[in-house]
Amino acid sequence: MSRALLIVDVQNDFTEGGALAVAGGDAVAAAVSAYLAAHTGDYDVIVASRDWHDAEGDNGGHFAESPDYVDSWPVHCVAGTPGAEYDPLLETDAVTHHVRKGQGLPAYSMFEGVTDSGETVGAVLTAAGVISADVVGIATDHCVRASALDAVAHGVRVRVLTDLVAGVGAESSEAALIELAHAGAELVVSAEV
Structure with missing residues (x-):
């Protein structure tokens, strides 16, 4: 019976000064780091996700010149750019699995992404025997929502x-x-907690 921490999209483009900045994003990055410093040992698995969109194309309609901010967005978190990197206030040393999502298509949930070795979040949680997970990150109304709903659907x-x-x-x-x-x-x- 393992426990996981799921850190959703705490990236430069979603924090202050980024392409899709969320007010309070830097504060969340710093607070998650402080929480991790005190609670790393409480978790068997720590997964951090990042939007990691292709530089070319519209990523399956995800990028638009006139975005509706529901299904389409301005260009953000392009793979290999500073905007796609973790916010520097987020300490990632304790992260056991890094997940990239949204390559060539829209992806809101970290469960839609894969690790560098090609594992899905669902497979990581199942392999570790995770039965409970705490979810933190950005943005509550988009990627945090989708990731938490998928974790519930996964039976966690x-x-x-x-x-x-x-x-x-x-x-x-x-x-x-x-x-x-x-x-x-x-x-x-x-x-x-």
Whole structure:
């Protein structure tokens, strides 16, 4: 019976100054690092995901010159660019698995990505016997939501650490948290973990 920490998309393009900056993104990066410093030993698996989009093309309609900010977005997190790298405030030494997602197509959930060795997040969690996972990261109303819902669907008990996430919009983030609670995720602050 193992436990995992899922760190979703804490990247330069999603934090202050990035192509799709989320207010509070840098604060989340620093807070996740502080949390990791105190709690690394609580987890058997620590997975961190990154959007990692192809430089050429529209990535399956994900990039658009006139984005709708629902299904299409401005260019962001292009593979190999500084925007796709982890925020420098995020300490990644304890991460056991790095996942890249969205190569050539839209991808919101870390479960849609793969590790450098080609493993899916679902396979990593199953192999480690993970039965519970804590989810943190960016953005509450998009990739955190999708990743946490997929973790629930994978049969993992999920807690979203609400003080370690940041969303694009206040209303859409609140709606995402309500949806996650209805799906069976527990909403807690990190001090309660």
